[in-house]
Amino acid sequence: ARTGDPEVVLGQGKTPEQVASIMAALHEAHPEQAVLATRLDDAARAHLAQALPAAELHHEARCATLGPLPPARGTVTVVAAGTSDGPVAAEAALVARVHGAHVERITDVGVAGLHRLLAVRERLEEADCLVVVAGMEGALPSVVAGLVGVPLVAVPTSVGYGASLGGITALLAMLNSCAPGVSVVNIDNGYGAAVHAARVARQSAGAQA
Amino acid sequence: ARTGDPEVVLGQGKTPEQVASIMAALHEAHPEQAVLATRLDDAARAHLAQALPAAELHHEARCATLGPLPPARGTVTVVAAGTSDGPVAAEAALVARVHGAHVERITDVGVAGLHRLLAVRERLEEADCLVVVAGMEGALPSVVAGLVGVPLVAVPTSVGYGASLGGITALLAMLNSCAPGVSVVNIDNGYGAAVHAARVARQSAGAQA
Amino acid sequence: ARTGDPEVVLGQGKTPEQVASIMAALHEAHPEQAVLATRLDDAARAHLAQALPAAELHHEARCATLGPLPPARGTVTVVAAGTSDGPVAAEAALVARVHGAHVERITDVGVAGLHRLLAVRERLEEADCLVVVAGMEGALPSVVAGLVGVPLVAVPTSVGYGASLGGITALLAMLNSCAPGVSVVNIDNGYGAAVHAARVARQSAGAQA
Amino acid sequence: ARTGDPEVVLGQGKTPEQVASIMAALHEAHPEQAVLATRLDDAARAHLAQALPAAELHHEARCATLGPLPPARGTVTVVAAGTSDGPVAAEAALVARVHGAHVERITDVGVAGLHRLLAVRERLEEADCLVVVAGMEGALPSVVAGLVGVPLVAVPTSVGYGASLGGITALLAMLNSCAPGVSVVNIDNGYGAAVHAARVARQSAGAQA
Amino acid sequence: ARTGDPEVVLGQGKTPEQVASIMAALHEAHPEQAVLATRLDDAARAHLAQALPAAELHHEARCATLGPLPPARGTVTVVAAGTSDGPVAAEAALVARVHGAHVERITDVGVAGLHRLLAVRERLEEADCLVVVAGMEGALPSVVAGLVGVPLVAVPTSVGYGASLGGITALLAMLNSCAPGVSVVNIDNGYGAAVHAARVARQSAGAQA
Amino acid sequence: ARTGDPEVVLGQGKTPEQVASIMAALHEAHPEQAVLATRLDDAARAHLAQALPAAELHHEARCATLGPLPPARGTVTVVAAGTSDGPVAAEAALVARVHGAHVERITDVGVAGLHRLLAVRERLEEADCLVVVAGMEGALPSVVAGLVGVPLVAVPTSVGYGASLGGITALLAMLNSCAPGVSVVNIDNGYGAAVHAARVARQSAGAQA
Amino acid sequence: ARTGDPEVVLGQGKTPEQVASIMAALHEAHPEQAVLATRLDDAARAHLAQALPAAELHHEARCATLGPLPPARGTVTVVAAGTSDGPVAAEAALVARVHGAHVERITDVGVAGLHRLLAVRERLEEADCLVVVAGMEGALPSVVAGLVGVPLVAVPTSVGYGASLGGITALLAMLNSCAPGVSVVNIDNGYGAAVHAARVARQSAGAQA
Amino acid sequence: ARTGDPEVVLGQGKTPEQVASIMAALHEAHPEQAVLATRLDDAARAHLAQALPAAELHHEARCATLGPLPPARGTVTVVAAGTSDGPVAAEAALVARVHGAHVERITDVGVAGLHRLLAVRERLEEADCLVVVAGMEGALPSVVAGLVGVPLVAVPTSVGYGASLGGITALLAMLNSCAPGVSVVNIDNGYGAAVHAARVARQSAGAQA
Numbered sequence A, B, C, D, E, F, G, H: 001a002r003t004g005d006p007e008v009v010l011g012q013g014k015t016p017e018q019v020a021s022i023m024a025a026l027h028e029a030h031p032e033q034a035v036l037a038t039r040l041d042d043a044a045r046a047h048l049a050q051a052l053p054a055a056e057l058h059h060e061a062r063c064a065t066l067g068p069l070p071p072a073r074g075t076v077t078v079v080a081a082g083t084s085d086g087p088v089a090a091e092a093a094l095v096a097r098v099h100g101a102h103v104e105r106i107t108d109v110g111v112a113g114l115h116r117l118l119a120v121r122e123r124l125e126e127a128d129c130l131v132v133v134a135g136m137e138g139a140l141p142s143v144v145a146g147l148v149g150v151p152l153v154a155v156p157t158s159v160g161y162g163a164s165l166g167g168i169t170a171l172l173a174m175l176n177s178c179a180p181g182v183s184v185v186n187i188d189n190g191y192g193a194a195v196h197a198a199r200v201a202r203q204s205a206g207a208q209a
């Protein structure tokens, strides 16, 4: 991959054996650099534990890494409302770290409990880039973007039922945020948000040094 | 209409002449009770000013009334984020009053400016029923319902562009509110929300007396 | 949760073990107040029967409660057309009771058999708030709201096939009710409707005393 | 056209001049049979009044006819809830007559006022085929089909706003009717419903003689 | 049910035990009349074979009947393009017979092989009502309705993949048929089409006698 | 543009003055080759008549050409059901000619009148590529592709109302054609279909020489 | 089937036994010609290996063939971006060969790695028809059609998650290609694209001889 | 607004008089800072030319500014494919400048003409943040993000017809980009993209100094 960025394997749609052999091959080619695999189901992670013991498993994020992580510059802060959004937030956090940023996580700060959100305002301000994860009505990014002027990437999740339409409602809501500067990625795409955020954080880091 | 409720004429899809003559006929049949006409465009209101000088015109709400309003019991508080949502909020406020409730209005309290919302928390608590109007991402009802336990009806508006889908996004978001107890009406339907809210307010009024 | 309201655990998306331990913890913190868990599948309810014998299981409603229910004030009447809508109606009934209202249930009153509906008109009138549950074409709330002027929350269900679109058709129909004052919640969201209805009923109860 | 059926010109998408000359040509070819033109806007009807004085204009139905109507056999009864559905109901009524059936019309019988519907039950029973027209939530066909076992064609109309989606909501609701035997045509397609109904009525007429 | 019509149990959403006991109870109440159960999966039919040996199982149609069928008057002809549409066509055929009509079936007459369709034109003409079943692009009803002037009910099926959208494409196509007089029912709803068609056929039968 | 292909200006979204000056500039740069402008409204064509008298106007196709057409090889046959589809068929025919193919047109051959279609079967067979244009239920391409094995491009049109969804229904139907080998372009995109078809026809022409 | 075209069996929706017996029967009737079966799941292919040993299994393409392939004329080149699109590309390649064309395959040329695509430009030019397969944002056909003027059929795949909507996004994108001459088939329909492409290639082959 | 950010007035949904008076009031309150008005139609800009001569009009961007622009740090590069996307690109460029970034514009680099895009690769690399604007199939952001690793915000536009669905197709395509790190804003929302991009650019600028 592009210099500085790790190689990434999309686990979804591949057999556990395919994931293991691709990770091994990429690691052999560039042992000095991390290999990341995302969207690994339980079977894939179980297989990797056996077949590739050098790999590190990240169960909440449903990911695996192999090889040394890059040094970290700048800070990506990942914010999520509920525990159901945990896997997507965990994926975003891991991916941002693997792409060279420091990572902070803030959890349990939904729009229906504003005081918890107001209590972390300072931590939000200190981020170089925010990744805000939310399902259902997807209102959290608007509220966060109304509090601080930090670049923000919103990740809708498929958490919900009925008229949540598998995450389409949260996606649409985020695209219509009345707070300026909110950009959005695909449903459950913690990976994509984190790549964007890590690039912003790394660029910004030098400026503050 | 049902005893206590005024007769209502839906102006949309009728000519100005039709609206005027229906209002006049209903007024003649029940002069002691208000007649309300909604969704009147500029031409319809201009015609009524000439043809039915006894009618009162409510330009922001795009409505007209004829005959005495009922006494008011209980309080409906209508909350809106932006000036673009003004006409729908005004319709809700007028309709709640015409259906026998006291009405309060709170404006300019969008989710991107939380301090203004927190500043009116007490007024929100005092309502018997809240009508919360919002367009775009439709997040305001979730935030309000996270602050106070008052019965709340959310009204999505067609304000927005692109992926706001003429109000569908706000509607879907409100239906997926993570705050419990939010009920929702059709896009731009300040009328329907206010009828529900006025019934709740009138019922509750006796309790507090 | 807000004073008077019980703590609620959304079972969907949690393991049976997580549900049991969260319920136990909340109960320990507030033993004088009910804890409610909703959207529990068969496995979760079976686990609770073992792990938390003090909990009461509500199989039709797919819920569990732990701790004493609050005293009841005011009446929520839950109306449903068919047996397929039973689980959603049962959830609404339980939740309304847990949130402090008396509950009545009326079943088997679909729009294709009007005489059964006309026969219960008086019971509908006596409610402080109605919760009307229907799938397929979702017509029942319109018909009920045309009979009585009681505040009404409509719950679309995912019952149906083909063009019922998993409940979207019933949802859209209810939002477009030609009877005024119908407010609507998410598909299969008996919980949300009942929270709204119980608040209205409790407020109204004092008034009638 | 098929023997017994009149020639029909779809006015929409044609200039007034085109409509007039096609009607004149068809009439000249078959002067003993009716020619029907549908979906004529005001300009088209005004032009026909001048250019084709022998044509009869049907303003509510937005149609014109030229030449003698066929004898009528069997009865199509057209039922509609509101005045806004009037043009579609009028089109259905005219088309059924032009296709050889007697026509009855029942109006102002919406689902929110059941007593008016129950009062006409006998007239519904006497029809050979019912055409039931409704907009908004499209509930009327379900209620009618629950009252009488007559073959019924439902016509959704584009009357409504917001989540009525230009008639899609009424269409979906009618397709999901819980009353058996309801068949449905396109939004605002009074024409298609009436052709089906007139065929059924004509077939049935002999049986009763 | 309405005199002359059998009692019908919708199997979908009921346990095999529930279906068996409802059928038994209805049969006991009206032993002189047929009871019909639809949408029975393999498990339900296997259970009925054991629990209710007097019931007749209709495997292709996924239905069961109990008790004597009514005498048949008039003819419903069920037309289908492909073998994948077989179950829906079989359901329609059985239901029409159970509702008192003679039934004919025509199969393997898709729009991509017109000669087979032209070869059965006479049989199409002889029907009192046609039920035309088709999936994918749903074109068959238009072609049939262009050939004969018989009342026609179109049934879209969920056969297809990708942009067939589970039958929505066929449904939309049928609603937009350029041939007049096509009426439509829900996706895979052979039941509803057959109830309508049997009523038309029974009414028409007397006429021809 | 690519050698052999004319320069094409998309008129939609440009002022008449912009279209005229772009056409003039392209013509000056390559006077030996045709310039084509598409999607010109009445005002644009009127302006071109004045400002660019050397341009040829094609009113039904809503296009203009300037400069000599290329020699023609191979035959594209454009088939359309109704007169409402005329402008799209005319655009396809002109564009195919401008892109170097001979063009044949067959009109008035809808699926509801099969005999007219069967009568032209031989002309369909003789084409090197077919462009089949249809609105409403979009069934014509399936029927044509069931008759002849010629490469076929289907063009859905926005002709229709209600559930035709501005051409989406015809588009979906064509994508689900049960006849193999049907490929599809955007709604009303006679231009794109003709570019594809002309390429196929030109390639095929040498083979037959 | 049409002379020169093989008989094709759509495996989806049929039992393994049905597929085997239909293939055997067609082969017996026309032993000199290939029979093709598509959309065979693992069970169906395993059954064929036992029941019809003379059949050739094509596992990546999920197909089986029986009997001699026709001679090949002209070249269809199948282009795909990722390994996830492999099965659809393999189906297209096999089907094109079975329908009488030579086949080339180009893989791993996604839009996010343009140099790989530019490196194969000459091979793209040499094709008589291109089949371009892509999922997710479906951009590959636009880029390929911007490079070469060869007739091109685009196949959207259901590869992706969230807002890929099961392939609808790729389908819509391809229909809106800004490069002219792109025609499109249903999601995952490698079969349909290949039938179109093989017809074009066979026609074109003579021309180049 | 937040320190450093200008006050912004959304012109859409306001009268020209309202825009002029709000701009004047904000300017008076903070004369040292820019006021920006967006989405101004021709009438609004004409009124401002008269009523507020000190305002600067930006016709392509449909905006107006009043008061001194802030100093610029870091570079936002705005990339667009076609002239139809010009207004959205111009809005993005102006807004980025008003929010404190240097701005570069690259135009006429669509995916159907890759060489023009490859020729500007170096300019793309030099940006601190990219804003990539595209309509129709929305493929440009994927191609650009495959070339350079710069943070990128994609803006779908409503340019197109038929299945472009008013920009929904481009929006969906961008959300599914196979190139990592693409974030997306609402259709035609050059404003939102630029606010995000300017924040990134300003943060990054110090780092490079």
Ligand SMILES: Nc1ncnc2c1ncn2[C@@H]1O[C@H](COP(=O)(O)O)[C@@H](O)[C@H]1O
Residues within 6 Å of the ligand: A008, A009, A010, A011, A038, A039, A189, A191, A192, G082, G083, G084, H178, H179, H180
């Ligand atoms: N979770 C993810 N979501 C979206 N894209 C991903 C994800 N993980 C990896 N990718 C992308 O997929 C590419 C690898 O795809 P593949 O070659 O099929 O493994 C990577 O370069 C990423 O751009």
Ligand SMILES: Nc1ncnc2c1ncn2[C@@H]1O[C@H](COP(=O)(O)O)[C@@H](O)[C@H]1O
Residues within 6 Å of the ligand: B008, B009, B010, B011, B038, B039, B189, B191, B192, C178, C179, C180, D082, D083, D084
């Ligand atoms: N703004 C509105 N939105 C929705 N429904 C309305 C509105 N105004 C009036 N209505 C309903 O329309 C009915 C009157 O319709 P009409 O008889 O056509 O004037 C009233 O009884 C109300 O239930």
Ligand SMILES: Nc1ncnc2c1ncn2[C@@H]1O[C@H](COP(=O)(O)O)[C@@H](O)[C@H]1O
Residues within 6 Å of the ligand: C082, C083, C084, D178, D179, D180, E008, E009, E010, E011, E038, E039, E189, E191, E192
């Ligand atoms: N296959 C079917 N599709 C649609 N509706 C059906 C079907 N079978 C039965 N019904 C309807 O469902 C009603 C019985 O529903 P239930 O009481 O739940 O068994 C019958 O009266 C029919 O109107």
Ligand SMILES: Nc1ncnc2c1ncn2[C@@H]1O[C@H](COP(=O)(O)O)[C@@H](O)[C@H]1O
Residues within 6 Å of the ligand: F008, F009, F010, F011, F038, F039, F189, F191, F192, G178, G179, G180, H082, H083, H084
């Ligand atoms: N009617 C049309 N539909 C779709 N694309 C078109 C049409 N006419 C022209 N185009 C495309 O638009 C390009 C020219 O766009 P422009 O440079 O904006 O005039 C041409 O090269 C064609 O590829």
Ligand SMILES: [Mg+2]
Residues within 6 Å of the ligand: A081, A110, A134, A135, A136, A137, A138, A139, A140, B178
């Ligand atoms: Mg949330």
Ligand SMILES: [Mg+2]
Residues within 6 Å of the ligand: A178, B081, B110, B134, B135, B136, B137, B138, B139, B140
């Ligand atoms: Mg808002």
Ligand SMILES: [Mg+2]
Residues within 6 Å of the ligand: C081, C110, C134, C135, C136, C137, C138, C139, C140, D178
């Ligand atoms: Mg129902």
Ligand SMILES: [Mg+2]
Residues within 6 Å of the ligand: C178, D081, D110, D134, D135, D136, D137, D138, D139, D140
């Ligand atoms: Mg109605």
Ligand SMILES: [Mg+2]
Residues within 6 Å of the ligand: E081, E110, E134, E135, E136, E137, E138, E139, E140, F178
């Ligand atoms: Mg079919």
Ligand SMILES: [Mg+2]
Residues within 6 Å of the ligand: E178, F081, F110, F134, F135, F136, F137, F138, F139, F140
């Ligand atoms: Mg057509």
Ligand SMILES: [Mg+2]
Residues within 6 Å of the ligand: G081, G110, G134, G135, G136, G137, G138, G139, G140, H178
């Ligand atoms: Mg792709």
Ligand SMILES: [Mg+2]
Residues within 6 Å of the ligand: G178, H081, H110, H134, H135, H136, H137, H138, H139, H140
């Ligand atoms: Mg583009």
